Amino acid sequence: MEKTIERLALYRRLLKNQSGKGNTHIFSHQLAGISGYSAAIVRRDLMNIGYYGTPRHGYEIKALIDCLNVFFNKPEVKSLILVGAGNLGRALIAYFIKDKTEYNLIAAFDSDPLKVNLKYNGCPCYSLEKIPELIAASQASVGIITVPAENAQSVADLLVENKIKGILNFAPVSLTVPESVYVENVDLALMLEKVLYFSVHHREGEKKNGMT
């Protein structure tokens, strides 16, 4: 199911693109082509969320987007915060502040007094003490952690105390959190190592970057 969720979010973005181009219908193999997965997996994914197309016309793009929006709880725009306004943190602020339709980055936090009270791309930066107050006020449920590894666990603890339910963690440590909190780790150095490894050992006939 987890992989399916990832792909569904991708499909939604791609379908919005297609809709923007004026297309009204799409076949499973077309969605497969632009997403990089196989047609079989596209059909199976859509089956999972209960959306049905028609044999000759495929899927109706607008209806499918609506269906995906429902699946992803659309009308609700979730608030999120970011902790750690270093190089990566500020880059992510710039990245996530743009698209406001699915989520709303309401604040950044940093322990450096020189950064506090500044705004990055319009996003205000506060000191860490303000976290409880701002989470409470905004009902933020997700936090992004971009602090150094040694501070990540204490920041995670702070977020969990304040009812954060999901964490996107860029610090290269394994966070310990209650089972009810979902953590997604993004370890950039490890990803690069993986590419370095497979740049040497990768052989033809792998499925990665499929395209069937």
Add this chain to the structure above:
Amino acid sequence: MEKTIERLALYRRLLKNQSGKGNTHIFSHQLAGISGYSAAIVRRDLMNIGYYGTPRHGYEIKALIDCLNVFFNKPEVKSLILVGAGNLGRALIAYFIKDKTEYNLIAAFDSDPLKVNLKYNGCPCYSLEKIPELIAASQASVGIITVPAENAQSVADLLVENKIKGILNFAPVSLTVPESVYVENVDLALMLEKVLYFSVHHREGEKKNGMT
């Protein structure tokens, strides 16, 4: 095997840490604890690379690191380049320029003339035309793509033409490359969407962030 590779790279980093702390041996359940995986999986992973511990002392850290270094082709330091010196690109330059023991970020490239000939954290930035020359000179085999989505495919084509064998792609598009080239996609917006989804739908008893 892919998942195993990811974990092995993580183990190596954690073991170096432990070694730095003066520890000489480690048990599978300890490595499991700090990595966030289960002891069974740690043992299975190490079995896969043919390193053997002893029942009562566990694994000898230094020897295991050596073994992992061999597995990851250690003495060889691979060169890499980055294309797209925007917010994210510059943050990644700062991130990757630090650790020079496994890889060596030799240059960044950007189409913006205002960025060309600048240095970011000591990393020189060139125009895209210089790519062939610099790849040839450095024997770089891996490229990081942090350009906007609309330019990503053409940059990927350029890298492939110049014998790049692995790509770490941050642009939110599915790249089309020859099968011999390995692509790892990092789609930050999708990762955030995934966290948003599971922050609501995550239930106890999932395996993610295991800790067994």
Add this chain to the structure above:
DNA sequence: ATTACTTTGTTAAATATATAACAATGTTTG
């Protein structure tokens, strides 16, 4: 209308990955 065709939804098989179990092994203890 009937036939041929395309694409779907769904089931079945294949592959990949993780968990659990346990005999083998070496260590320590008495």
Add this chain to the structure above:
DNA sequence: CAAACATTGTTATATATTTAACAAAGTAAT
């Protein structure tokens, strides 16, 4: 030196994920 113990290496089982296959259904052509 034998018994108890902890931890390994490995195999067997379970789960997750992908691929492949194909009947059912709708469409277009004749």
